[in-house]
Amino acid sequence: MTQQSLEDARPSRRQVLRLTGALGVAGLAGCTGDGGNGGNGNGGNGNGGNGNGDDSGWSETLEVMHGWTGGDGADAVDALITAFEEEYPDMDTSFRAIGGGGNVELDASVASRLRDGVPPSAFAGWPGKNLDQYEGVLGDMEAEVWEEAGLFDAHVEEVAELCQFDGGMAAVPIGSHRMNDVFYNVEVVEAAGVDPDSIDSFDALLDALAAIESETDAQPYANSLAPWTVLQLWAQVMLGGQGFDAYMNFIEGNGDRSAVQESFERVEELLDNYLNDDAPEIGFTEANQRIMAGDAGFIHQGNWAAGAYVAEGLEFGTDWDRIQFPGTENMYGFHVDSFIYPSDNPSPDETHAFLRFAGSETAQIEFNRLKGSIPTRDVDTSDFSPYLTETIEDFQDAEHRPPAIAHGLAVNQSLQADLSDVLADTFLDPYDVEAATDGFMDTL
Amino acid sequence: MKRIIHALRTRARNARSDGDRDVGVDRPASAAEALKDEGDTDAIRSDGGVAAETDPTGEYERRRLQRWRDSDFVQSAPFWLPPFLLMGFFVYAAIGWNFLISLTEYSGFGDVDYSTIGLHNYVELVGDAGFWAATRNTLVLLVAFTLACLVLGLSLAILLDRKIRFERTFRTIYLLPFALSFIVTAQFWMWMYNFDFGIVNGLFGLVGLGPYSWLGSPRLVLGSVIFALMWQFSGYTMVVYLAALRAIPGDQYEAARVDGANTLKLYWRVIIPQLKPATVSASVVLVLFALKAFDFLYAIWGFRPRRGADILATKMVREAFQRQEWAYGASIAIVLFIISLAIIAPYLYQQYTQGNL
Amino acid sequence: MSTETHSQTDTDPTPSWINRVSAGDVGLYVLLLGLVAFYLTPIQTGLVTSIKTSQALRETLPFLPPGAAGITFEKWQVAFEALSTGMINSMLFTIPSTILCAVFGSMAAYGLTLANWRGQVLVFATFIAGIFIPYQAVIIPLSEFWTVWVNLDGRLAFLWGLPLLAEKHATIIELIITHTAYGIPICTVLFRAQYQTMSWEMIEAARLDGASMWRVYRRIVLPLSIPMFAVVFIFQFTQIWNEFLFSLTLIRSVSDPAASVTLILSGLGEAMEGVDFPLRMAGAFVAALPTLIVYVLFADEFAEGVQV
Structure with a gap:
């Protein structure tokens, strides 16, 4: 175990970390009223990892950093923590929720911890190419977690591939959001006389938007014009219009120029004609509010958008509904949240236990049913809402599960940022299709 | 008053150099040498060694050491040297270090590798369209913002310089935004510019225009930012101009009036030309504030401002602290530094030749 | 720099000024009041917005106060809770560094002004240039x-x-x-501006009497610097309190226990429901409160500090 020897070489870091952990726990205890972790677990101090199978001998504090600070994310992670602590009552834990803002805060905190050489036990983040940025600071827990807990068999093959890094396993999936849903307000769409089930092509979608525009006062399509929302829309247009292979070729760097360009043309047609005027200034949550209020018809988002509908008490099927992005009916637009495992881990045994748990059926049900996402493994769906049950079925049956381009899976963080920059610099109103196409082709 | 002091100081200085001539020793020829000598007794000894040939008794050397100890340079060193070293390390050494980093390939979480060094980041900059867009926006911001602040600030100063009641209250109000943090003023302006509820669109709506996406449209966004910054900084130029106006002797106004000049002519011909030094120093400060407009942009958009509002300062921080492209970010920082140097150096030189330092 | 030099405007204040008000004067005051509106509107709008309920926010004009039903102080409470640790943190570093800056600045200015050696102008020039350095040029090494x-x-x-x-x-x-x-350069320049106007004769006389530099500083210069210390304290306090880039790059995270008030404010009010403007406005005021108090109490000193 190289992990262990690395650790021993750096006692000072461990010491610092233990203190950090202790502080974190103190903070957490203050919040939850859960005391009683004063000095327990001190008996095993100093001989960190040799009591491997002995569950009661946890000596280090598990410190997990994540970004689920509010709303359904916070409820989901609370449920996960509760379930974990029931299973491991003797372990000192510190789950730290950090900031919001689309994980900018979390990423910054994690980055600075990793840079300082004091990593947490695990942190939430996207697997896939997103792991590239952590080159040199990720550990491998294939044997201790993936094999021991049988995660390879339980989870779909794609997710195991995404969690792989440098020949080992560096992450464990906790849930997946679907990227190829288009949500709509049932009332608005009905008022416009549109039958959503008949929308089987991009042009049909544009027709539906045109009908909303002419028949109702509502905004046909609401969204934010933040680069990442346009990037994820573009990806679905590409998948739907050009097919799975064209998309995969593009992300692998062999993109077909005309396919890219055609996708941009379609995105332009949609946004230029049907998007709200204040899109550059608002976030997607605000746009989503308009769907709920009946001020707008359609929105394309990852299915975290559905969490807000549920929270508002809106009824699936009668208040809001969704269609698959036209052309992607046999696909599940794949997004994954995971817990990532840093090397030089402050608490290898505790972290392994936590990650084994995170991949388990219990954890995946507890977390996802509240988060509005779905497990990436086979589970009993009885606890899930009708919408999520439907999503799980689609997930299991999907022919393709294309990795998300705007959420770390398909391209690394640097390329993803470059693509966003291309959009921001050339495409986001005024829409320069030619320049945007050049930019995308040059980037990948 | 100032002139008297200056005369006194010159006299004192002459007295000293007379004394020097008596003993016949040259003082260190440059500041650099003076700095080198500081605390470095070896330098003195070797220097003195030469002197000893003409003065073999060593008496001279002892006297020279004594004189050196008593010199203002040594005596004043405990006062200015510690702050100088602290500032020098954090400012100048850091800039040098930054330059060194800009030559490496440092990115991600590893350590800096100084062994492979080259100008590749600068080459990459030249080919980066985003860099040129940011440079263009930076220059537009510098020029437009500085001019707007100078014009508005001068107007305010002239208005306040006219036997005004409550002058102090007016001045305090006009300068108030300058006391606030960029992060605070950005909140106010986001609300002012809000598409649906903002006052700015409300005003335009009164005359049947708009609504406009002030912070969303690439064509408007830089202008909107410049206007908000002008609101924040024109009070500063006002204060500088007010001080300069007060320094102009009153009889010049009288004389011009006797000549029959009207108010506009009076200011244009007589007063404004005299404000040149104030204009220069205010411009320098404004330009450098504009280079730091980062805070304001970050508060509104985070790391990535809206297209059309990305400036070098925001791009630098984004490359380094969001994308972990440390070396690339460092090279943008050097470009920023060179731009500011191009403004400070002539200013300092001018101040130096005019004896204002 | 010498604001002492006098002004043509300062004629004796006449109590009967109202009698002399002409049409032009009326225009002048209208203009000045219009400018007051220009400078205060963003701030005033922020203030009324901060006490609006979300319903009042949508239904009332942004610069008008809400009706009694539309008033809520909840946002202020939330903002205060969110920013209170940041306020403490900001105080913890602002006050010591303000004092240290002022002390170092005064010392450096003294050493570079009231003593005579060649090259001091060059050294001083490095201080001035230090004011103008864009901090981006140093934050990576920092x-x-x-x-x-x-x-x-x-x-x-x-x-x-x-x-x-x-x-x-x-x-x-x-x-x-x-x-x-980074505060030393500006403080040095401010103090030096004052020290250059000090009576050189007195200091020369003291030194001829054999007083050491230190003694001259303590006995003559320091007592005369007290007004300038006030200026520097006030100016530096607001500058450091308002600073953001160092907070962003050295603290990094809003949720860091050491997060400063500006850093927390930058991420405040970005809720799932979109941007919460009343909360942001309330936060802006809470964060600006110390500087506003200092500014209102010591506007003259602040204005003097501005004139570098």
């Missing part, structure tokens, strides 16, 4: 220096067990030193 080289929280780990001390104080110390270093 974060490298503090996080990788110095690693204060690791080195001072033995302290964090003590009462009242916590790991975040390492970051606070880093910020104190950083702000002091």
Whole structure:
């Protein structure tokens, strides 16, 4: 175990970390009223990892950093923590929720911890190419977690591939959001006389938007014009219009120029004609509010958008509904949240236990049913809402599960940022299709 | 008053150099040498060694050491040297270090590798369209913002310089935004510019225009930012101009009036030309504030401002602290530094030749 | 710099000024009041917005106060809770570094003004240039220096067990030193401007009497500097309190226990429901409160500090 020897070489870091952990726990205890972790677990101090199978001998504090600070994310992670602590009552834990803002805060905190050489036990983040940025600071827990807990068999093959890094396993999936849903307000769409089930092509979608525009006062399509929302829309247009292979070729760097360009043309047609005027200034949550209020018809988002509908008490099927992005009916637009495992881990045994748990059926049900996402493994769906049950079925049956381009899976963080920059610099109103196409082709 | 002091100081200085001539020793020829000598007794000894040939008794050397100890340079060193070293390390050494980093390939979480060094980041900059867009926006911001602040600030100063009641209250109000943090003023302006509820669109709506996406449209966004910054900084130029106006002797106004000049002519011909030094120093400060407009942009958009509002300062921080492209970010920082140097150096030189330092 | 030089405007104030008001004067005051509106509107709008309920926000004009039903102080409470640790943190580094800057600045200005040696102008020029450095040019080495080289929280780990001390104080110390270093140039320039107007004769006389530099500083210069210290304190306090870039790059995270008030404010009110403007406005006022108080009480000193 190289992990262990690395650790021993750096006692000072461990010491610092233990203190950090202790502080974190103190903070957490203050919040939850859960005391009683004063000095327990001190008996095993100093001989960190040799009591491997002995569950009661946890000596280090598990410190997990994540970004689920509010709303359904916070409820989901609370449920996960509760379930974990029931299973491991003797372990000192510190789950730290950090900031919001689309994980900018979390990423910054994690980055600075990793840079300082004091990593947490695990942190939430996207697997896939997103792991590239952590080159040199990720550990491998294939044997201790993936094999021991049988995660390879339980989870779909794609997710195991995404969690792989440098020949080992560096992450464990906790849930997946679907990227190829288009949500709509049932009332608005009905008022416009549109039958959503008949929308089987991009042009049909544009027709539906045109009908909303002419028949109702509502905004046909609401969204934010933040680069990442346009990037994820573009990806679905590409998948739907050009097919799975064209998309995969593009992300692998062999993109077909005309396919890219055609996708941009379609995105332009949609946004230029049907998007709200204040899109550059608002976030997607605000746009989503308009769907709920009946001020707008359609929105394309990852299915975290559905969490807000549920929270508002809106009824699936009668208040809001969704269609698959036209052309992607046999696909599940794949997004994954995971817990990532840093090397030089402050608490290898505790972290392994936590990650084994995170991949388990219990954890995946507890977390996802509240988060509005779905497990990436086979589970009993009885606890899930009708919408999520439907999503799980689609997930299991999907022919393709294309990795998300705007959420770390398909391209690394640097390329993803470059693509966003291309959009921001050339495409986001005024829409320069030619320049945007050049930019995308040059980037990948 | 100032002139008297200056005369006194010159006299004192002459007295000293007379004394020097008596003993016949040259003082260190440059500041650099003076700095080198500081605390470095070896330098003195070797220097003195030469002197000893003409003065073999060593008496001279002892006297020279004594004189050196008593010199203002040594005596004043405990006062200015510690702050100088602290500032020098954090400012100048850091800039040098930054330059060194800009030559490496440092990115991600590893350590800096100084062994492979080259100008590749600068080459990459030249080919980066985003860099040129940011440079263009930076220059537009510098020029437009500085001019707007100078014009508005001068107007305010002239208005306040006219036997005004409550002058102090007016001045305090006009300068108030300058006391606030960029992060605070950005909140106010986001609300002012809000598409649906903002006052700015409300005003335009009164005359049947708009609504406009002030912070969303690439064509408007830089202008909107410049206007908000002008609101924040024109009070500063006002204060500088007010001080300069007060320094102009009153009889010049009288004389011009006797000549029959009207108010506009009076200011244009007589007063404004005299404000040149104030204009220069205010411009320098404004330009450098504009280079730091980062805070304001970050508060509104985070790391990535809206297209059309990305400036070098925001791009630098984004490359380094969001994308972990440390070396690339460092090279943008050097470009920023060179731009500011191009403004400070002539200013300092001018101040130096005019004896204002 | 010498504001003392006098002005043509200061004729004796006439109590009967109203009698002399002409049409032109009316125009002037209308213009001045219009400008007051221009400078205060964003702030005033923020203030009324901060006490609006979300319904009142949508239904009333942005610059008008809400009706009684539309008033809520909840946002102020939320903002205060969110920003209170940031306020404490900001105080913890702002006050010490303000004092240190002023002391160092005064010392440096004295050493570079009231003593005579060649090259002091050059040294002084490096101080002036130091004011104008864009901080972007130093933040990468700075974060490298503090996080990788110095690693204060690791080195001072033995302290964090003590009462009242916590790991975040390492970051606070880093910020104190950083702000002091970058504040020295402006303070030096401000003090030097004053010291150049001091009576050289008195100081020469004292030195001819054999007084040491230190004695001259303590006995003559320092007492005469007290008004300038007030100026520098007020100016530096607002500058450091308002600073953001160092907070962003050295503290990094809004949720860091050492997060400063500006850093927390930058992320405030970004809720799932979109941007919460009333909360942001309330937060802006809470964060600006200390500087506003200082500014209103000491506007003259602040104005003087501005005129570098």
